Amino acid sequence: MPIRCEIVSQDRMVYEGDVDIVVLPGTDxxxxxxxxxxxxxxxLKFGLIKVRTKSDEQVFTVAGxxxxxxxxxxxxxxxxxxxxxxxxxxxxxxxxxRAEEALSSVKPEDVDAYLALEAALRRSNLRLDAAKRFRTGxxxxxxEE
Numbered sequence: 001m002p003i004r005c006e007i008v009s010q011d012r013m014v015y016e017g018d019v020d021i022v023v024l025p026g027t028d029x030x031x032x033x034x035x036x037x038x039x040x041x042x043x044l045k046f047g048l049i050k051v052r053t054k055s056d057e058q059v060f061t062v063a064g065x066x067x068x069x070x071x072x073x074x075x076x077x078x079x080x081x082x083x084x085x086x087x088x089x090x091x092x093x094x095x096x097x098r099a100e101e102a103l104s105s106v107k108p109e110d111v112d113a114y115l116a117l118e119a120a121l122r123r124s125n126l127r128l129d130a131a132k133r134f135r136t137g138x139x140x141x142x143x144e145e
Contacts, residue, residue: 003035004073005051007060009081014060015051022074023050024067033074040069046126048084049076059084061130063123080123087131096124 002018022033025047044067049060065078099121106114 001035002053003033003037005076006073007049007051007062007076007078007081009078014078014081014083015058017051017053019051019053021050021052023048023052024074024076025049025062026067033069036071037069037074039071040067042067042069044076044078046122048130049081059130059134061087061123061126063119063126082127084130084134087127089128089131092124092127092131096121096128099124 002020003022005015005017005019005022006013007015020034024031024033024042025045026042027045028042030047031042044062044065046063047061049062051058051060061080061082061084062076062078063080065076065081067077068075099117103114103117103121106117108114
């Protein structure tokens with residue numbers, strides 16, 4: 001029996017479907033969610049969400065958010081989320097360079113700007129690393145990591 005998975009970012013439904021397992025990057029560590037899981041609410045860190053069915057595995061980047069887990073559904077409300085196969089590598093490279101340049105010129109007393117730029121750099125690096133890792137010929141499954 002599958003579990004329903006819904007991944008929603010601030011602007012769109014990123015994924016919706018029935019899966020066998022969902023692997024989430026919780027702030028206390030990576031967690032696997034199977035059907036009939038105990039109810040749980042958790043925060044998410046920057047990382048990868050993996051959804052797997054018998055025939056397929058899809059990977060999504062997530063830049064924070066929360067996940068509500070019920071016995072029959074996992075709902076992810078992400079600050080930012082994207083299917084790894086949809087990542088525009090050139091755009092991510094440009095965003096990373098822009099964040100690096102801006103970060104090097106931010107004033108030490110401007111803490112809010114520094115934290116925002118640091119988050120943008122982390123998000124760009126996550127997207128680039130995930131695209132390079134999962135767009136090559138060798139794909140690992142959640143059990144091999």
